[in-house]
Amino acid sequence: MRRFTTWLCLFIFSALVPSGLLGQTQPAASKPAPAEQQKSTGAKTGASLLHPETLKAKAPDIYEVQFVTTKGNFILQVTRAWAPLGADRFWNLVKYHFYDGVTFFRVLLAPPFVVQFGLTGSPTVNKAWTDANIKDDPVKQSNVAGTITFAMAGPNTRTTQVFINLGNNSRLDASGFAPFGKI
Secondary structure, eight states: OTTHHHHHTTOBEEEEEEEESTTOOOOGGGOOOOTTTOOOSSOOOOTTTTOGGGOOOOOOSEEEEEEEETTEEEEEEEEGGGOHHHHHHHHHHHHTTTTTTOBOOEEETTTTOEEEEOOOSOHHHHHHHTTOOBOOOOOOSOOOTTEEEEOOSSTTOBOSOEEEESSOOGGGGGGTOOEEEEO
C-alpha cells in the first residue's frame, strides 16, 4: 500500500474486466479475452450503454474487478453490503465495458487525496449517462486509502465517475461518500 500512491497516478486503463466471485471462476463462455487481445478505444457504444435505464442487474454479494493498465494490474474487491446501489451500478458499468480504455482525469497527490475516472472516450455514451443518477447509499465504511467511492455533485447525483482514495479521507464520510470496494 505504501507504493500505491506513487504508481497509481501513472495508470491509464486499457480494460476493466470482472474476474468473478471470490473463490470461483466465471464460465469459460463469459470470460473476457486477455487485455492484449482486446482492441479497446473507449466504451463500446452498443445499445446497452446508450440506455442506462436498462442496466439494472443486481451485483453479486462480493466480486472482483481486475484493472489492466499500462503500468501494471491491480484487483478491486467490491462488497455489495457496503453500498448496494453503488456496487450494482459499478457491476453494470464494468459488465458492459463502460470503463474500457478510460484514463484517470483527476489526480490530487499533495497531500494524498484521490485519483478519479469515469468518463468514456465516447461523447454519446457520456451524454446518455449524464442524468442517470442513482440514489445515495448510507455510508457504512470509511473513505480510507484504497477504497473506491462514487463521485457526486450533491445528494443523489451519482452516475459513472468514481475515485480511489489515496489517503485517509474519512472527512468525506459525513458528506455521504459511500465506499463500495477496496483495492
